[in-house]
Amino acid sequence: MAVEKEEYSAPNEALFxxxxxxxxxxxxxxxxxxxxLREAINNDILPWLKLVVDRPINCILSDDxxxxxxxxxxxxxxxxxxxxxxxxxxxGLLRVIAQNPHISKLHVPGCTSLSPRGVIKALKLLSxxxxxxxxxxxxxxxGVRKEDLETIQSLINHNQTQHKRNNIFCHEYKxxxxxxxxDTNCPVDLDVCPKCNEVRMVxxxxxxxxxxxxxxxxxxxxxxxxxxxxxxxxxxxxEELEEVSCSDTLCSDCWMKLPKCNFCNKxxxxxxxxxxxxxxxxxxxVCAACHSKFY
Numbered sequence: 001m002a003v004e005k006e007e008y009s010a011p012n013e014a015l016f017x018x019x020x021x022x023x024x025x026x027x028x029x030x031x032x033x034x035x036x037l038r039e040a041i042n043n044d045i046l047p048w049l050k051l052v053v054d055r056p057i058n059c060i061l062s063d064d065x066x067x068x069x070x071x072x073x074x075x076x077x078x079x080x081x082x083x084x085x086x087x088x089x090x091x092g093l094l095r096v097i098a099q100n101p102h103i104s105k106l107h108v109p110g111c112t113s114l115s116p117r118g119v120i121k122a123l124k125l126l127s128x129x130x131x132x133x134x135x136x137x138x139x140x141x142x143g144v145r146k147e148d149l150e151t152i153q154s155l156i157n158h159n160q161t162q163h164k165r166n167n168i169f170c171h172e173y174k175x176x177x178x179x180x181x182x183d184t185n186c187p188v189d190l191d192v193c194p195k196c197n198e199v200r201m202v203x204x205x206x207x208x209x210x211x212x213x214x215x216x217x218x219x220x221x222x223x224x225x226x227x228x229x230x231x232x233x234x235x236x237x238x239e240e241l242e243e244v245s246c247s248d249t250l251c252s253d254c255w256m257k258l259p260k261c262n263f264c265n266k267x268x269x270x271x272x273x274x275x276x277x278x279x280x281x282x283x284x285x286v287c288a289a290c291h292s293k294f295y
Contacts, residue, residue, distance in 0.1 A: 016040055023052040024069065048072040050079040058085045063092025070096045077103055084110035084140070090118025097122045104133050109189070110140035116148040123155040132156060137189040144199045149190055156187045170203040170222065171232035195224040207233040229269045230254035245287035246272040263290040 011034060019030065019041060027047055031038040041047050051070060053061055066088060070077055077100035082088055088111050097103065103126055108114055119138055126133050136156060138144065166186050191202040200221035210218060210233065218225055218234035226235045228251035235241065235251055242255035245266040250258070258267035259276075262284040268276055276285035286295070 011037055019044075019047040020050065022047070023054050025054070025057050045072070045074055045076065049076060050081075051077060052079070052081040052083075053085055054081075054083045058083055060087070061085045062087050063089055063095070066092055067095055067099075070100060073100060075099055075101075079103065079105045079107075081105070081107040082111055083107070086110070086112050089113045090115055090121070093118060093122055094125065097125045101126065101128065101131065105135040106133055107135070107137035108141070109137045112140060112142060114138075114141050116141065116144045116152075120148065120151055120155070123152060127155050135187060139189050139201045144190060146192060146199055149188075149192065149199050152188060152190075167204040167206075168201065169206045169232040170227045171206075171230060173201070173203070193221040193224055195220040198223075203227065203232070205234045206231065210234065228254055229271065230258075244269060245289060248272070259285065261285060261287040261290055263287075263294060 015030075015037065019027065019037075022030065027041060031041050048069075051073070053066075061082070066082075066085075070080075077096070080096065080100075080103050085108070088108070090113075093108070093111075093114060106122065106126075108119070116138075119136075119141065123133065123136070133156060136152065138152075168186065168189070189201055190199055192198070193200050193202050198221065200223070202219060202221055203225070205218040205227075226241075226249055227233065228235060229248040230250060231254055233251055235249065239252075242250045242252055243266050244250055244255070245261055245264065246268050248269045248271070250267070250269060254269075255267060258269070260267050261276075263286060266287060268287060277288065277291045278285055
């Protein structure tokens with residue numbers, strides 16, 4: 001009895017246009033879908049010009065692996081985004097930079113094995129031949145001093161640093177997607193907090209009606225100004241903080257809008273919605289604390 005061969009249709013052509021926008025994990029996953037996609041990824045340089053590494057492979061990315069992956073761009077890497085890649089060192093970053101002198105966006109937030117000195121060396125390598133990067137993100141790298149920030153700002157695109165500083169809102173930053181890290185108009189994500197005088201991410205208040213915003217009184221780092229994690233507005237000391245089942249802070253308006261735990265009547269913020277546990281026979285949810293207490 002003859003066995004008929006099952007015919008597989010070719011993937012939609014639109015998928016091939018998407019490849020250049022995928023983070024590394026998704027890009028590698030696509031190579032396992034079918035032969036045509038695998039060949040398109042392995043034989044075309046376009047998907048490798050923007051290298052974005054995030055969860056779940058950021059914790060295993062080493063200097064050598066980064067160098068191997070970056071080599072697929074054939075010295076034409078344009079965007080390098082490494083999010084919380086804790087194993088990447090100054091040496092690994094500098095090796096990639098040396099082989100790819102045309103990088104225009106360097107985002108390495110949470111790469112705790114990098115140092116301010118290493119970042120400055122990378123910028124100096126990129127500034128050769130009058131080339132300057134357009135965007136730098138280094139929040140989460142330890143030990144950045146005001147002198148380091150001044151040096152970094154001098155090595156960034158002068159035309160952008162002379163422009164008016166773009167507002168950075170806390171809730172938007174914490175809810176960023178991996179792809180949003182690529183498209184940004186902010187030259188550097190760090191600034192000097194006007195309240196504590198430390199080099200940190202400095203956030204603005206999105207509430208246009210905020211009286212303190214007029215004099216930039218509510219502008220500051222997350223240690224100096226308490227903000228709602230959902231909408232980003234500042235919460236004054238006179239306002240009573242609403243109780244939540246996660247560790248974040250909510251304003252009263254956002255607290256009212258979010259669904260509550262069936263037992264303690266406390267909401268989870270959107271970022272921790274995955275901690276909500278569903279119970280059979282119930283239409284609501286139970287927070288992790290109540291679930292461990294009552295179940």
